[in-house]
Amino acid sequence: MNKEMYDKGLAIRTAVLGKDYVENAIKTADDFNRPMQELVTEYCWGAVWGRDGLPLKQRSMLNLAMISILNRPHELKAHIKGALTNGVSKKEICEVFLQVAIYAGVPCAVDSFRIAREVFAQEGVQEKV
Numbered sequence: 645m646n647k648e649m650y651d652k653g654l655a656i657r658t659a660v661l662g663k664d665y666v667e668n669a670i671k672t673a674d675d676f677n678r679p680m681q682e683l684v685t686e687y688c689w690g691a692v693w694g695r696d697g698l699p700l701k702q703r704s705m706l707n708l709a710m711i712s713i714l715n716r717p718h719e720l721k722a723h724i725k726g727a728l729t730n731g732v733s734k735k736e737i738c739e740v741f742l743q744v745a746i747y748a749g750v751p752c753a754v755d756s757f758r759i760a761r762e763v764f765a766q767e768g769v770q771e772k773v
Contacts, residue, residue: 645682646690653690660693660700660726700730708732708740712756713748720756724763734764734771 658666673681693703704727711720727737737760745753763769 645686649690649694650682650686651690652694653685653688656693656700657685657689660689660704660729661722662725662729665722665725701727701732704730704732705736705740708737708756709744709748712741712744712752715752715755717755717759720759721763724760725767728763728767728769734769735773738773 654666670681670685693700698706704723707723708720708727711723724737738757741753741756741760744756
């Protein structure tokens with residue numbers, strides 16, 4: 645493991661997903677899934693999210709579309725919260741999921757809108773679209 649890249653990834657992951665979420669994921673890791681937590685932190689968050697090519701807001705918007713299409717509701721919920729942290733507006737999230745509906749299918753988008761509404765309610769997002 646590249647410690648420098650891991651630390652960079654840990655900082656970005658924490659900033660986007662929140663300290664409690666990340667600490668819980670790492671703290672509850674065991675011998676079975678610890679390698680996955682290390683891989684995600686080092687490579688996903690350090691090596692890719694840590695690149696200069698796209699701002700975090702754009703990376704969040706891309707993730708919302710891809711995770712929606714992959715039908716991963718747990719991850720989508722976490723990344724909607726992260727997108728809000730990265731400055732993605734409720735209106736922009738709506739637009740991402742409309743794009744998903746056209747290019748990946750309405751069922752993906754319907755579920756994503758439902759999950760987003762749950763997150764907005766939990767996070768107290770009142771912004772009009």
